[in-house]
Amino acid sequence: MSIPIENSIAGTQVAKPVNASRLFVASCLALLVTSLTFALRAKIEGVFHDSYGLTREEIGWAFGPAFWGFAVATFLGGAIIDQVKTRNVLRIAFVCHLVGLVVLLFAKDKTLLFAANVFIGFANGSVEAACNPLVTTLFPDDKTKMLNRFHVWFPGGIVVGGILSWLLVSQLNLPWQALAMVLFVPLALYGWLFFGETVPETERVTSGVSYRDMFRNTGAPCTIIALVGFMILATSVPIAIDFGATSTWVVLALVLVAIVVESLVVNKTSLLFPFMVFCMFLTASTELGTNQFTGALLDKTGIDPLIVLVVVTGIMALGRYFAGPLVHRLSTVGVLLVxxxxxxxxxxxxxxAGGTGATLFAAIVFAVGVCYFWPTMLGFVSEYLSKTGALGLSVLGGAGMVGTSFVLPIMGHSIDTAGPQQTLRFMTVLPVILIVAFALLALYLKNRRGAGTH
Structure with missing residues (x-):
């Protein structure tokens, strides 16, 4: 599939095709590298605990940059992608993936593990910042469907990583570094596929939405970025946050007031995008936080956590690939609520769950639940808040990752002190809040349609 675009050469306008199929495959390979880094972390979490002597809390801290680095890259990429061009953001992703993986190969303490995850997180975020708007630009009539198919390669990559981990580490008794070396193969492939192709302008540019309007339509960009910045600070330089303290809730209330004022008074737009950012904190933490600590959470259930991870992510990959009919039947918000x-x-x-059968059944139910969260959240913003452009998609993706980086040390501390089962009960609160949030969202959209707006 090719898309003709206009390009100026020697003062004349000539048609230069964009190879949508090749760009989509390259995007999927870039996301595959991203997901393989998640699978790799899930494997080495036990190595750094058992062999290198790190506590679960220290591991959570060292893993944090993989998430907040992602957030920094997506926020920055979404803001400047139209100035520096998508192809250059992809080049940044390639270089940071390369550097991060090389540093990781030499990591044996929390400092180098932290540094490796800074580069890897920034690379992963750059992939998300570039590829999400690229997919919506390439397939403007099937945004949610193709975003789900693109994001097949996140759980799909974890399945591949899980199988490779079992084969290379568990069966062939190779060191974990052998698993890390495998990532250089799809890295080289996506670099080759991207760098030989013409990458189109984002949908925001082609549709004529101004740069200023893109920022304005995110509702409260200044407050959201400040909030995310604080969360990054709290995870990279541990700050004691007592959720039982009155001062914490006062600060949260002030943040909410600032979001309302900036959205409704300053930018004169709705609170819909900030609301979706809040939901993304919870959806991403539910999915990624749980999967990242699969080994520790299921350590005493009598089943290999790797099997559970492969089952969960395999179901997620299949579900996302066949998401199109479900989205059409239930609507985007209906999918999120279910x-x-x-x-x-x-x-x-x-x-x-106390045994193998019960744990596998719980894993299947959980996989079906979190399967559509990430791509459908992005699809919602692309469909209902299209004027937020690449920035909207990037801010949403970044919020998801920084929310996860925020919750990981909390989960690690809970596993160390309260145990896996109590930690899982604590995590159950997040989707319960989302049930209420998405029900309210469905009601809001129904009333808005009744008023004749979209």
């Missing part, structure tokens, strides 16, 4: 309900049930079953 996902929240099933996720809550799955996490509760996880927390009560």
């Amino acid at each position: 996902s929240a309900i099933i996720s809550a049930i799955g996490l509760y079953l996880y927390s009560t």
